[in-house]
Amino acid sequence: MPFRVRIDGKEVILEKRTTILNAARRAGVDIPSLCYDERLQPYGSCRLCMVEVKGKGLITSCSTFVEDGMEVNTETPEVVKHRRTILELLADRYPAEAAKLDTRLSQLLRRYGVEAKGAEDPRLMDERHPWISVDLSRCVLCYNCVRVCEGYIGRLIWRTLYRGQQTIVMPETGSLATSSCISCRACVDVCPSGAIVDKVMASARPTSWGETACSMCSLSCPLRVGFEDSRPVYVEGRRDLLPFAAECLRGKYHWEDLVYVPERPEGPRLRRGGRSWSRASLDEALGVIAEGLRKATGEGGPGSVGVIVSSRLPAEAYYLSQLLARAALRTNNVDVASSLLPSFSELAPIGGPLSTLPLSSLDDVDSFLVIGPLEDYHPALASFIRRQSLQGRSRLILISSEDDKLANAADIHMAVDVRRAPDALRALRWRPPRRDSWTWPRPPSCCLTRPPGPLRSGR
Known part of the structure; x- marks a missing residue:
């Protein structure tokens, strides 16, 4: 049922029960806070979000849920006095130089007329x-x-x-x-x-902003890019679209390695005759590619052509690659580059590339089996899995090196050399036959001569 709340004389109708702080922000009322963040559980330590509720007095708005018919006042003299007292205590040791910056605390100090006195x-x-x-x-x-x-x-x-x-x-x-x-x-x-x-x-001093998707891995996190004189100078994740967008070193800082490099091609290039590259138009480059594919399929048939797709592309690119290979070229030789690595070629039958899964499907996963250094290749996904494990929502089974960054969050950690991961999986899959069997096959060699390492509890 809807909740009707009156905030500073303005009636707010809420479809779902939420906190007073969130209800006020939806109504356009700014309640100050220093310790509140939508990604975290309400903490209420700063006490700046105190509001006056009719019949209840002063309460913290970040941790108090609305009730039908509640009347809230956010700027009464008593509330303002309370906030100014807290800010004066903070300003007593807060550096005066820092108060000149554009931070949340400095904004509140100016809003309530409090001067910083620290150094x-x-x-x-x-x-x-x-x-x-x-x-x-x-x-x-x-x-x-x-x-x-x-x-x-x-x-x-x-x-x-x-x-x-x-x-x-x-x-x-x-x-x-x-x-x-x-x-x-x-x-x-x-x-x-x-x-x-x-x-x-x-x-950075961005004067305009744009939106794009990160190309550092196949998650393609949505990004906001700040531009200064048409040059990108700053990147941040769009958490309103993806809660853990760009929670990694690559997405936030290594974009400069893609943008500001002398070797970066600014358009198609063709190698004509000799070994040097020359610029070409997009139509010319596509024409050369189409002619080469047409010639190859004409001489050797569709089976003579294969399509290898980068593992850093989003799911839409995989779908289009499938259409190109199967519908246009009429070949089934299409694969992802990551599955062609020698150590992991045997793991292909286990499942398709991870990037074809919708991220929403991971919220209700009971257990994750992670093989290899996931954080080196999918940092944002590694953060998500670590959070799911530490919060008790999923179990994490890790098959990777001793110093893997996910080891502290793993329920079970099989410490092996990453190159021996296929052997470790075969060992897990191997089961001894019944005792009355005439033959007793040997288990995989890694179980006899090169054990993959002890099973350890990460928590």
Whole structure:
């Protein structure tokens, strides 16, 4: 049934029950908050989202659900006084230089007329990470970085040390550069005070934005690209379309390796006569390809032609490749490049390429069997599987090297050399015959002479 709520005198009708904070934002009412993020469970530590509810007094809007007929006021004198008191406590040690930046905290300080009085401490600054800078003198202990890293990304990079006024938040090894950080930038996204900053975004000045899809792997995460004078200078994931879009080092930072390289071809090229390449129009290049395919199929038949598709293309490209091979060329010789690797050629009968599966189908998967270093090839998908495992939604069985980055989230980890993965799968599939059988076949050699390694519990 619909919920009718009155927020600052404006009636809001909600089809589903939600928190007061979300209801207010849908109605266009801005309730300040530092610790709230839609990807995380409500925490209520900053207390800035307090609102006044008729009959209940001051309550946190991020963790309180609406009720039918509820009346909410977000800017009463008592609420404003409460928020200003909290901001004054934060501003007492928040650096005045940081208050000039465009962060959520600095915006609230200006909104409520509070002046920052602290100073930056060079001892708490860390610039050693190539893409992320850390200044813990700006930290306001909202714990967003700790919660998003552990609860959403599935890693334990940020830690809380000491208690009371001595409490600090810092990376596991003391420096982000020497930690096991995967540079997903989730902590940057949720930091409200500028304590964790993206160096690329800090130096970029995008004047316009566009949308595209990442080409670093077959997930094709939706991206927003910032342009400065028609040149791309910044990339971020479209989480409104895909919750874990571009949660990886490749999608967020290595796009420069594709855009700003001297060897990047800016159009079709043909090799005419000699060994050097020359520019050609698209129609000319397609004509040469069509003529070559027509000649090959005419001389050797359709079976003499094969189509090999890159493993970094989306599912739509696989479908079009199937049409090209089977309908136009009339051949069944079509495959994905990743299945042609020598170590994994025997795994092809297990299933088709992963990229042909819709991502929505992974939400209800009971168990994942991951073979090899998934995070090196599909970082965003690896983050999703790690999160599903750590939150208890799925079991993770990992067959990979001892130092695989997914090992800490695996329920079962079979530590093997990646090149021996086919042997390990054959060993798992092998079953001894009945004892009354006349013959007793030997198990696969990897079980006798080269054991794949112990089964270990990751949790």
